[in-house]
Amino acid sequence: MNVFDIIGPIMIGPSSSHTAGAVRLGRVANKVLHNEKPVSAVIELSGSFAHTYKGHGTDRALLAGIMGYHSYSEEIRDALKIADQRGLHYEFIPTDIPGAHPNTARMHVTGDQGGSCVVEGASIGGGNIRVDYINGMRVDFTGERNTILVMHYDKPGLIAAVTNLMAEKYRDVNIGNFRLSRPVKGGEAVMTIEIDGMPPKGMIEDIKGIRDVTNAILIRAI
Amino acid sequence: MLKYKSIEELVAEAEKTGQKISTLVLADQAEQMELSEEEIYSRMEESFDVMCEAVRRGQDKNQRSTSGLTGGEGYKMMHYSQETGGGLSGSFMTMAMSRALAVAGYNASMGRIVATPTAGSCGIMPGCLVSLYEDKKIPKREIIMSMFTAAAFGMVIADRACIAGAQGGCQAECGSASGMVAASMVELSGGTPRQCADACAIAIANQLGLVCDPVAGLVEIPCIKRNVSGVMIAFSAADMALSGILSEIPVDECIDSMGEVGRSLPSALRETALGGLAITPTGIKLKEMVFGKES
Structure with a gap:
């Protein structure tokens, strides 16, 4: 507060x-x-x-x-x-x-x-x-923190691909909360990533560029 | 860093360092938000500018609420103040009333306001501080600084009790707003940090138990007029504290008491529109006028 x-x-x-x-x-x-x-x-x-x-x-x-x-x-x-x-x-x-x-x-x-x-x-x-x-996929975020939603297909290694990108290229980004919702194995899925502070320039675009990611969006905190 | 867990902490820190509470809070917030003091100050200035604009727009003769239940109160009070040379309470107070009515009314007509601490009580701080700025000619910079004291007190209230009508009734919204701005006004008038705390305590104590019973669930009846009461209570509490009158019950205990009273209020009296004025025969009739008989 x-x-x-x-x-x-x-x-x-x-x-x-x-x-x-x-x-x-x-x-x-x-x-x-x-x-x-x-x-x-x-x-x-x-x-x-x-x-x-x-x-x-x-x-x-x-x-x-x-x-x-x-x-x-x-x-x-x-x-x-x-x-x-x-x-x-x-x-x-x-x-x-x-x-x-x-x-x-x-x-x-x-x-x-x-x-x-x-x-x-x-x-x-x-x-x-x-x-x-x-x-239809459960996400459950409040918008109190900046939140990144990553829509993707459920494929092995995809969570690591996203978090590795954040860890390696954008070192100052700290994840405060992470949730994956995947109604059907291999189907459409969404990652909800709440971060501290503002996402660095270019990060959302980079996440979108990852294979099997269909969209990535930023919901800014109040 | 400040913890904002008790007002006593803020007073003790101010007494120890010999600084105003607002000075300590601005420095602390800049540190916590990792922004410069100037950036934080500018953001607060923007809020004050929005309050001044809301006063001006809300005093328009044709101001009407979205529901049609209320409108034009800020104009009526301003006109009365000017026509009668200040009515019963004097020019300064009647104009402060007009400003509170104007902002609360502007809120009801989907105007732009600053939630302080909520939209329901948004007229109280402008009613007080815009009046000190425009009619008592207190410099803008001092007014804006004093808002940091108000905000810090509000943070303690939110932590120890609550600031939402749905949780604690109107005492949590209008009571908190009055207590916060009373502290601001004591600081602006050269009072001590301890007197700021006493003013806040008196203002909260004098609204203890006030229920949230909005007619038709809308932020209009009785909310708009309760903003005026909040202004009057804030001024009287600030004046009492400045005169040397003490609050026998310390401010943190008053806040805890407000939280406890809020928890013991039945849900019908906490913003659900199922009790109080909302369910009077006229309250129900007004609700049907807006939403029809079905709801």
């Missing part, structure tokens, strides 16, 4: 959990979609999100995040209009995700080049989030 956790963040109101956290959840989907422009967003809202999303602007906040805005962007207020102008079709579906945190959203987002992703996560208070699933 530091002074800016107490005086801060600078954010668009009205609620750190229903607005600022929601923007950050949307931003995760934006990042996972990579460089594609989102053209469709079907957003399932569970728990408190399902009941109160209009009054808190949670709908605008999630959409703003999906379009790449930050939790301090003035555009959040006009996010529905901006989405219409950009040709982003959206739909909000109140639902009940059993066992989920009360502020949970599951976002199905499609890009203009045919890519798509499903991101499920919760806004857990004070603008903090917890991302639970990406494309």
Whole structure:
């Protein structure tokens, strides 16, 4: 904790959990979609999100995040209009995700080049989030630290290839948490790597260059 | 390095070194975040600038909340203050009220604010510090430095008790904000570190037990007006401490007590909108106006 956790963040109101956290959840989907422009967003809202999303602007906040805005962007207020102008079709579906945190959203987002992703996560208070699933794979990170997601095929030696690259070429990087999710042996998998400090320039691009890695993205800490 | 586990630690360190708490905190934070003091200061300055802008925008006559339940309070109070030469509480205090209303209202209309320590209590620090800056002409640099004292006190509160309404009720949000800024204002007025601690203790003690019962679950009713109460309590606590009145209960014990009271509050009174003003007949009617009868 530091002074800016107490005086801060600078954010668009009205609620750190229903607005600022929601923007950050949307931003995760934006990042996972990579460089594609989102053209469709079907957003399932569970728990408190399902009941109160209009009054808190949670709908605008999630959409703003999906379009790449930050939790301090003035555009959040006009996010529905901006989405219409950009040709982003959206739909909000109140639902009940059993066992989920009360502020949970599951976002199905499609890009203009045919890519798509499903991101499920919760806004857990004070603008903090917890991302639970990406494309159905359990990830479980909070975004308190800078987090690198590496999407890849489940092949022997791949974890070593990624961590060796980090250890040898980028010696100052310290891994604070590591998780691998692999629903099916040999299938699609994701590494969740939380690091202390900022990743050095070029590291994410280098990880992407590793064989059998399909994508690597950085989710910046608050 | 400072631990931020007790306010007594901060006071003792300031007394030992003869420095202001804010000076110690700025140096410590620069070290902990591996940034220069100037960089840390600039970030705090940016927060103060956002507060000043939120005051200005929130005092607009046409300010309305996203839900439509509230709007224009900052303007009304400013207008009243000017028309009546300060109403009952005097020009300085009524303008401080207007600023708190403006920022809390601006938050409800999806404006840009600084969560201090949360969005629900975002009007209290600007209500106090922007008033000292604009109406008492205290130099900006001193104001921004004093925010480090407030933030350090807030870190202790977050560690020993809590700062979220969902955990501790409104006392954890508005109570913490008042205690933090009361300490800032004592430091700005030349008070001792010990008096900063006493002001914080008095402000927290005077909001002990305040529940979080937002109508329709929105950060509007009663939150916006509670920011004004928070400002008044912060000023009175700071003045009491500066006059030499002591808090008989030490500040760390007041904070622990706030945490304990928060834990014993039923969940209905901790931001769930299932108790207090939220479930009055009018509270329920207002909720139905915004969200319809189904929810």
